[in-house]
Amino acid sequence: MSETLLDQRGLSKLKWRCRRGLLENDLFIERFFKRFGETLTVRNAAAMELLMDLSDNDLLDVNLARKTLMQVNPDLVRDDVSEVLSMLRETR
Numbered sequence: 367m368s369e370t371l372l373d374q375r376g377l378s379k380l381k382w383r384c385r386r387g388l389l390e391n392d393l394f395i396e397r398f399f400k401r402f403g404e405t406l407t408v409r410n411a412a413a414m415e416l417l418m419d420l421s422d423n424d425l426l427d428v429n430l431a432r433k434t435l436m437q438v439n440p441d442l443v444r445d446d447v448s449e450v451l452s453m454l455r456e457t458r
Contacts, residue, residue: 368408377403380411388422394429398454410453413446417454429454 372380384395402410417425420438427433428451435442435451 370408372406372408372411376408376411377406380406380414383415383418386418386422386425388426391422391425391429394454397457401456402453409446410450413444413450416442416447417450431455 381399384399386392386395406414417428420428420442424433424438428435428438435447
């Protein structure tokens with residue numbers, strides 16, 4: 367997957383795709399875009415898309431580390447997805 371920076375159109379599309387039904391998920395996602403939006407790569411965006419395929423409850427459980435990626439979808443146990451999940455969880 368490409369380490370090319372995501373262009374503005376790609377970033378806009380990803381932000382739209384990341385809109386969720388649970389406020390708690392939206393807070394994680396909003397913080398993610400504020401912190402990493404300008405430096406996201408095409409690879410990061412593809413991994414984020416995979417996470418957005420999770421249900422709202424599963425995504426929240428993974429964000430809060432109440433469940434692992436293996437528990438919600440073993441296909442997501444990949445380096446790129448784990449990296450983006452770490453970025454979502456980052457609080458500093």
